[in-house]
Amino acid sequence: MITLTAENFEEQVLRSGKPVLVDFWAEWCPSCRMVAPVLEEIAEEYGDRVTVASINFDENPEIAAKYGILGLPTLNLYRDGEVVQQIRGAKPKRLLLADLEPHI
Numbered sequence: 001m002i003t004l005t006a007e008n009f010e011e012q013v014l015r016s017g018k019p020v021l022v023d024f025w026a027e028w029c030p031s032c033r034m035v036a037p038v039l040e041e042i043a044e045e046y047g048d049r050v051t052v053a054s055i056n057f058d059e060n061p062e063i064a065a066k067y068g069i070l071g072l073p074t075l076n077l078y079r080d081g082e083v084v085q086q087i088r089g090a091k092p093k094r095l096l097l098a099d100l101e102p103h104i
Contacts, residue, residue, distance in 0.1 A: 001043045002053035006060050014081040016051060019104050022076045023054040024064055029072040031090040038093045039075075042100075050077075050104045077103055 002012055004022065013020045023039055025032035036054075043052035057064050057072055067076060067083065077085040077100060084103050087096065 001040060002051060004053050004055040004060070004063075006063055009055065009060075009063055012051075012053060013078050016078070018049065018051060019077055019079045019084075020051045020053055021100065022078060023052070024057050024067075024069045024072060024074045024076070025054055026057045026072055029057075032073045035073050035075075035090040035096075038096060041093060042096065046104065050100070079103060 004012055013022060021039070021042070023032075023035070025036070039052050039054070042050070046052075055063060057069065069076075071088055073088075073090060075085075075087040075096070076083050077087075085099060087099050091099075
């Protein structure tokens with residue numbers, strides 16, 4: 001999983017040649033900790049089709065504000081620099097994959 005910052009967001013996400021699933025998270029968010037291992041599994045199993053990345057909400061407020069992130073965890077799937085899917089809250093792996101499958 002890639003760690004994102006305001007400095008590398010454009011290059012790693014918006015200019016990526018394949019879809020990028022971005023996890024907006026924070027240290028204080030228990031649901032974020034629940035979804036993190038699931039995202040690691042998705043990164044390992046689907047890494048050839050989608051890049052999985054995370055960005056700390058508290059350390060990168062300008063990115064979170066730009067994409068209207070109000071609650072955590074929020075997962076944005078970017079394709080060709082645009083958000084094509086937004087998933088709010090923690091979900092089991094099978095439900096996350098069901099949401100992502102049409103886009104990856």
